[in-house]
Amino acid sequence: xxxxxGIKIAAVLSAVILLIALLPGTLRYLGSAxxxxxxxxxxxxxxxxxxxxxxVDVTVKKMPRRIVSLSPAITEILFCIGAGDRVAAVTSYxxxxxxxxxxxxxxxxxxxxxxxxxxxxxxxxLLARGTKRDxxxxxxxxxxxxxxxxxxxxxxxxxxxxxxxxxxxxDARAESLAASLSARRDAVAQKTVALPEESxxxxxxxxxxxxxxxxxxxxxxxxxxxxxxxxxxxxxMRVPWPQLSMETVVTRxxxxxxxxxxxxxxxxx
Numbered sequence: 001x002x003x004x005x006g007i008k009i010a011a012v013l014s015a016v017i018l019l020i021a022l023l024p025g026t027l028r029y030l031g032s033a034x035x036x037x038x039x040x041x042x043x044x045x046x047x048x049x050x051x052x053x054x055x056v057d058v059t060v061k062k063m064p065r066r067i068v069s070l071s072p073a074i075t076e077i078l079f080c081i082g083a084g085d086r087v088a089a090v091t092s093y094x095x096x097x098x099x100x101x102x103x104x105x106x107x108x109x110x111x112x113x114x115x116x117x118x119x120x121x122x123x124x125x126l127l128a129r130g131t132k133r134d135x136x137x138x139x140x141x142x143x144x145x146x147x148x149x150x151x152x153x154x155x156x157x158x159x160x161x162x163x164x165x166x167x168x169x170x171d172a173r174a175e176s177l178a179a180s181l182s183a184r185r186d187a188v189a190q191k192t193v194a195l196p197e198e199s200x201x202x203x204x205x206x207x208x209x210x211x212x213x214x215x216x217x218x219x220x221x222x223x224x225x226x227x228x229x230x231x232x233x234x235x236x237m238r239v240p241w242p243q244l245s246m247e248t249v250v251t252r253x254x255x256x257x258x259x260x261x262x263x264x265x266x267x268x269x
Contacts, residue, residue: 050167053129053150054136060145063169064124068117071109071128074149075100077164078126081173088120114138124167152240154223158182185227192229201255203230204244209259212244230256 047061066088069075075094078087084097089104091112104120107113110130117125117139125139129150140146147167151157158178165174203225207213214234215221219241225232233254234242 045166045169045171048166050147050163052148052163054148056148058145058147058167060124060147060167062123064122064145064167066120066122067124067126067168068106068120068122069094069126070106070112070131071126071149072096074126074128074164077161077174077177078168080177081161081165081168081170083168083170086168088122089117111135114142117144118142126164126167152219154185154220154227157220188229189227192227195229197231200229200231202233202252203256203258204233204249204252204254205258205260206244207260212246212249214242214244216240216242 046063047059049057049059052058065086067078067083067086068089069078069087070091072091072094075087075090076096078084079097079100084099087100087103089106090100091109092105092107093109094100094103094105104116106116106120109128111132112127112135114135122144125144125146127136127146127148129148131148136146136148147163149160149163151160158181161178161181162171162174165171165177168174205215205221205225214237215225215232216237216239217232217235222232222235233252234244237244
């Protein structure tokens with residue numbers, strides 16, 4: 001094996017490590033991290049007001065006891081920071097930790113069923129980028145406390161963890177988790193920062209194999225690929241979430257392809 005090939009393989013392994021550490025599906029790989037986190041003082045600091053990704057100031061009046069999570073990543077964060085026992089329902093794509101499978105499902109994270117959410121009478125609804133705006137507006141109009149998050153960079157991912165911890169009353173554990181992930185990111189960056197362009201394997205991230213939507217420039221997925229030592233094939237598309245043609249993918253022939261499981265809509269068996 002030549003030295004250049006060795007560098008590229010190392011970069012790919014670094015990319016895998018970082019993707020595991022910071023993308024949805026992430027926190028299952030942190031092992032027993034939750035047990036080593038500080039204990040939060042529940043119920044203090046309310047009411048509190050946060051500024052969410054919609055540009056809306058949302059007031060959480062008291063410690064939430066019935067949380068509906070409309071994103072797999074949010075669900076995992078809630079359980080990892082010690083708020084899992086207060087999660088009342090999740091999406092059909094939430095599958096970790098194992099106890100999540102026993103919780104009521106309210107549909108996909110793009111198109112959750114508002115009626116099912118309403119029946120559960122949540123005191124906090126957490127959702128992520130992609131949930132249809134009319135659904136968010138309906139939930140808000142019904143009087144539910146809705147907080148939306150949309151991390152568009154690696155720092156944004158860490159800020160989102162802290163925000164979720166704040167509204168859920170688990171500030172200390174959220175801060176500990178964010179610090180741990182930040183340290184993992186920095187450790188990978190130290191190994192890849194000096195990689196020359198020709199040594200970065202061309203990498204393609206796809207949300208699914210059916211429609212070939214990818215991640216363009218200046219978002220957290222692009223950040224991850226770059227920081228981990230790869231070169232994002234879709235970066236030159238100039239839009240955040242481009243749809244590629246199969247001809248483009250075949251012609252470019254990327255060395256590494258990551259495909260996200262699930263599409264966000266209602267799961268079909």
